[in-house]
Amino acid sequence: MHISDGTRLMLRIGTGITLAFIWIPLVVIGIYAFNESRSQAWPIEGLTTEWFSKAFDNPGVREAVWTSVQAGLGATALAMILGTLAALAVSRYRFFGRETISFLVILPIALPGIVTGMALNSTFTQVLNVDLTLFTIIVGHATFCIVVVYNNAVARLRRTGTSLEEASQDLGADGWQTFRHITLPSLRSALVAGALLAFALSFDEIIVTTFTAGSEQTLPIWIFTNYSRPNQLPIVNVVGLLLILISIIPVYLANRLTQDPTGTAAPGAGGAAAAASAH
Amino acid sequence: MGRRLTGFLWRHPRAQLGLLLSGPVGWLVIAYLGSLAVLFVASLWQLDDFSGEIVHDYGLQNFQELWETPVYRTIVGRTVAIAAAVTVTDAILAFPIAFYMAKVATPRVRALLVVAVLMPLWSSYLVKVYSWRIMLQESGIVNWLLEPFGLHGPGFGNVATWLVFSYLWLPFMVLPIYAGLERIPDSVLDASGDLGGKPWMTFRRVILPLALPAVVAGSIFTFSLTLGDYITPQLVSSTQFIGNVVYANVGIANNLPLAAAFATVPVAIMIVYLLIARRLGAFESL
Structure with a gap:
């Protein structure tokens, strides 16, 4: 296709500006994590790694990390089971309301976070009369994590087709054997990818969490309660860098696991929809 | 027992489907849509001006x-x-x-x-x-x-x-x-x-x-x-x-x-x- 040199240059500049806009804040927080001074002024005065050990020894941070890990693991486990079951039903059966399932799965992330948070909060406190604890955090996170497991599993099931499963049945395997020896192995890497994404999502979530956490503190909530305390700021910066790394690494791994061998699949808004859950 | 169950499920694909769907649909409909419904109902409740307690009367x-x-x-x-x-x-x-x-x-x-x-x-x-x-x-x-x-x-x-x-x-x-x-x-x-x-x-x-x-x-x-x-x-x-x-x-x-x-x-x-x-x-x- 012909594109004039002028247009090409303009597009390059536009692309550069947008990329810089996207990446600069992440780089800045990375630099501040090594900031020697307690002051947050720019330019920073010197580099140090002492805040990393201070953050590591901080009891509040440790407790928050542990809460976040527990919530992430619990939500991921639940989302794995529910997402896989829904994906199997939608891709291997025809039934009334099949399209509704995809809509239902995506709804918790499509609606604004305060709506989901408020809805769960009203139900827990007014109808069920349960205390807001780690358990309620897990229920909330699992609800919006289902979609990433579901999306990954549906995409894989669509790509693998049913011929292997039919062959297995023809050779005399029953339904359970076929599931264990054929369906599950072909799903494995997609499920691992879904689990990594679900964990990253849960680890990072704050809006729904504040409505379902009660007095529990996850790592994002710890940041949210400490960003206004000047003394804690260096540690907040370190925790910030940590959170960025913990959410990026699983995404990178998940991307590697589900990569289309032909490299042709373009990520559409479906990918964006799944990622929208990060908020 | 396990074999009999898988045999039954093999003969009844609808039961298979029901088993697969009951978990996720149950969760999303009861836990999520149910909560949304509660949200709408709660928006019709009111706060007692004196006690600050929530009164379950309905109104706009x-x-x-x-x-x-x-x-x-x-x-x-x-x-x-x-x-x-x-x-x-x-x-x-x-x-x-x-x-x-x-x-x-x-x-x-x-x-x-x-x-x-x-x-x-x-x-x-x-x-x-x-x-x-x-x-x-x-x-x-x-x-x-x-x-x-x-x-x-x-x-x-x-x-x-x-x-x-x-x-x-x-x-x-x-x-x-x-x-x-x-x-x-x-x-x-x-x-x-x-x-x-x-x-x-x-x-x-x-x-x-x-x-x-x-x-x-x-x-x-x-x-x-x-x-x-x-x-x-x-x-x-x-x-x-x-x-x-x-x-x-x-x-x-x-x-x-x-x-x-x-x-x-x-x-x-x-x-x-x-x-x-x-x-x-x-x-x-x-």
Whole structure:
């Protein structure tokens, strides 16, 4: 296709500006994590790694990390089971309301976070009369994590087709054997990818969490309660860098696991929809 | 026993299906849709003025209060206005990079750009806002950069909120527009050029109409996410958004019915928005 040199240059500049806009804040927080001074002024005065050990020894941070890990693991486990079951039903059966399932799965992330948070909060406190604890955090996170497991599993099931499963049945395997020896192995890497994404999502979530956490503190909530305390700021910066790394690494791994061998699949808004859950 | 069960399930595919669906559908319908229903019911409850207890009587007084209190109307107006501004900004910022990815870049560069846009999308939301807080503060990097030019940054306020929201949701706009532009055949653009269309003309008369559904699809995210946020306004401004009022009424003021009523406002706005988006063909681009 012909594109004039002028247009090409303009597009390059536009692309550069947008990329810089996207990446600069992440780089800045990375630099501040090594900031020697307690002051947050720019330019920073010197580099140090002492805040990393201070953050590591901080009891509040440790407790928050542990809460976040527990919530992430619990939500991921639940989302794995529910997402896989829904994906199997939608891709291997025809039934009334099949399209509704995809809509239902995506709804918790499509609606604004305060709506989901408020809805769960009203139900827990007014109808069920349960205390807001780690358990309620897990229920909330699992609800919006289902979609990433579901999306990954549906995409894989669509790509693998049913011929292997039919062959297995023809050779005399029953339904359970076929599931264990054929369906599950072909799903494995997609499920691992879904689990990594679900964990990253849960680890990072704050809006729904504040409505379902009660007095529990996850790592994002710890940041949210400490960003206004000047003394804690260096540690907040370190925790910030940590959170960025913990959410990026699983995404990178998940991307590697589900990569289309032909490299042709373009990520559409479906990918964006799944990622929208990060908020 | 196990064999008999699998045998039974093999003969009854409907039972298989029921077993598969009962968990996820049960969860989403009972735990999620049920909670949404509770939210709507709770918005009809009221607070006893004297005891501060929630009274389970039904009425529209919360909605009446929202409608009649000027400050709440201002807050809804501000939230919607910023959401619209953010959507327009993101569309403008997203177009060049999406077009470059779809039509100019080599496959290798394209793959790199997709990763470069996707990775920040997944990195911690809160930390990104916090980073902007550090950059926009009085002694921050923004003022440091602008000072040699005799300029001063926006500080904390509505401009900062607009800037940070635009930053946060930009990847949600880039990805659908990229996918939408990729579907436009090169031959259509070449034909426009061959027929004498200058680049700007081709953009306005050919590319934009064909890419519009994708832009609207992206705008669903930028709009909806802005409507439901309360963290960003709290970190980089002192003004209130719908989310802040909801959050304050659940926590400090302990007026859950009013918070529930206010939380239904973004839902109503989004329903209208989605209906318009469907008319513009955005759902096929999702």
